[in-house]
Amino acid sequence: MNAIMNNMPVMVKTASIRFEEQCHFSRSAKVMGHIQVGAFTYFGDNCIIGDMEIGRFCSVAPNVIIGLGEHEYEYVSTHPFFYASNHVFKNIPAGIGKPRDLSLSKHQRPIIGNDVWIGANVVICRGVHIGDGAVIAAGAVVTKDIEPYTIYGGVPAKKIRMRFEPHLVSELKHIKWWNYALDSFVGLDPSDLTDFITNIKKLGPDHLIAYPRYFIKDNLLTML
Numbered sequence: 001m002n003a004i005m006n007n008m009p010v011m012v013k014t015a016s017i018r019f020e021e022q023c024h025f026s027r028s029a030k031v032m033g034h035i036q037v038g039a040f041t042y043f044g045d046n047c048i049i050g051d052m053e054i055g056r057f058c059s060v061a062p063n064v065i066i067g068l069g070e071h072e073y074e075y076v077s078t079h080p081f082f083y084a085s086n087h088v089f090k091n092i093p094a095g096i097g098k099p100r101d102l103s104l105s106k107h108q109r110p111i112i113g114n115d116v117w118i119g120a121n122v123v124i125c126r127g128v129h130i131g132d133g134a135v136i137a138a139g140a141v142v143t144k145d146i147e148p149y150t151i152y153g154g155v156p157a158k159k160i161r162m163r164f165e166p167h168l169v170s171e172l173k174h175i176k177w178w179n180y181a182l183d184s185f186v187g188l189d190p191s192d193l194t195d196f197i198t199n200i201k202k203l204g205p206d207h208l209i210a211y212p213r214y215f216i217k218d219n220l221l222t223m224l
Contacts, residue, residue, distance in 0.1 A: 004021040004022055004212070004214060005019060005021075005022060005023055005024070005025070005214070005216075006022060006023070006024035006025070006042075007024060007025050007026065007027050008025065008027070008216075009025035009026070009027070009028075009029035009030060009031050009043070009047075009049075010027075010028070010029065010030040010031070011030075011031045011216070011219075012030070012031070012032050013218070014033075015031045015032055015033060015034065015035075015217070016034045016035070016215065016216065016217040017031060017035050017036075017037065017215070017216045017217075018034075018035070018036045018037070018213065018214070018215050018224070019036070019037040019038075019213070019214055019216075020037065020038050020039035020056070020211040020212070020213050020214075021039060021211050021212045021213075021214065022039065022040065022211075023037045023038070023039060023040065023041045023042065024041075024042035024043070025042070025043045025047075026043055026044055026045045026046070026047065026062075028045045028046050029043045029044075029045070029046065029047040029048075029049065030046075030047070030048050030049065031049050032048065032049065032050050032068070033049065033050040033051035033052070033067060033109070034051050034109075035049055035051065035052050035053070035054070036052075036053040036054070037054055038054060038055040038056035038057070038058065038114060038178075039056045039057070039211040040056055040057050041054055041055070041056060041057065041058040041059075041060070042058075042059060042060065043060045043064070044060060044061045044062035044063070044064070044120070045062040045063070046062055046063050047060060047062065047063065047064045047065070047066070048064075048065045048066070048068065049065075049066050049067065050066060050067035050068040050069065050109075050126075051067045051109035051110075051126075052066050052067035052109050052110050052111070052112065052124075053109060053110075053111045053112065054066075054112040054116070055112060055113045055114035055115070055116070055132070055178065056114045056115070056178040056179075057114055057115045057178050058112060058114065058115065058116045058117070058118070059116075059117045059118065060118045061118060061119050061120040061121075061122070061138070062120050062121075063120055063121045064118050064119075064120070064121070064122045064123075064124070065122070065123045065124070066110060066112075066123075066124045067109050067110045067124060067125075067126055068126075069107075069126070070106050070107060070125070070126050072100060075098075081096050081097055082096070082097045082098070083097050083098060083099060083100045084096065084097035084098060084099045085097070104127075105127040106125075106126055106127045107126055107127065108126060108127045109126065110124050110125070110126060110127065110128045110129070110130070110142075111128075111129045111130070112124070112130045113129075113130055113131050113132035113133070113134065113148065114132045114133070114176075114178040115132055115133045115177075115178055116130055116131075116132070116133070116134050116135075116136070117134075117135045117136070118136045119135075119136055119137050119138035119139070119140070120138045120139070121138055121139045122136050122137075122138065122139065122140050122141075122142065123140075123141045123142065124136075124142045125141070125142060125143050128142055128143065128144060128145055128146070129145045129146070130142070130145070130146045131145075131146055131147050131148030131149070131150070132148045132149070132172075132173065132176075132178075133148050133149035133163060133169075133172060134146045134147070134148060134149065134150055134151070134152065135150075135151040135152070135163065136151075136152050136153070136157065137151065137152065137153030137154070137157075137160070138153075139153075139155070140152060140153050140154055140155065140156075140157040141154075141155045141156050141157060142156070142157045143156045143157070144156070144157075146159075147159075148169065148173055149162060149163045149164060149169045149172065149173075150162055150163065151163060164193065168193050168194075168197070171197045172193075172197065175197055175200045175201055177196075177200050179208050179209065180200065180203060180207050180208060180209065181207055181208070181209040184200065184203055184207045188200075
């Protein structure tokens with residue numbers, strides 16, 4: 001397993017993971033939903049992960065919470081009983097509550113792009129889209145979409161600034177460097193964006209890579 005996934009997180013019985021070789025989970029991370037993870041993305045200690053999709057080369061710091069279920073604050077009560085869920089409780093009478101409309105955007109899984117850095121103690125709510133190259137400052141609560149290559153922070157999270165000048169952002173969005181094999185980056189200076197972009201643009205399709213993909217559920221590993 002360690003050759004294709006560095007460490008197994010804690011998984012609840014109903015959880016599943018689709019992932020590209022290779023990604024990394026802290027052993028204290030907990031997966032509570034159905035997730036999809038891109039190559040070389042890693043999760044720090046004590047992350048709690050509900051339903052979500054995340055791309056390649058993402059850095060997720062400790063204590064991040066992503067995509068947990070939303071309660072119904074417009075119902076008479078926010079308790080799960082009232083949207084027809086017994087939750088962790090037993091011997092509950094049938095017929096209590098009204099099922100939620102899970103087609104609403106607030107119940108959809110968050111989708112996180114590639115090369116996203118998520119700082120410690122961040123909370124990412126359901127239904128949001130986070131663009132490629134975004135940075136989310138520690139302690140932020142993300143309730144709305146985040147544009148590519150922007151830095152967000154605060155509660156709720158708000159835009160602080162762009163990471164780079166607009167013309168560089170446009171080039172980075174175009175080359176999608178995370179789709180290239182690792183040996184494509186050998187000898188390149190990552191602090192010189194113009195040179196990096198120029199060299200990646202010279203590469204042919206033979207440098208693109210499709211990483212092996214796997215699926216885990218009920219402690220069973222399947223290659224896709």
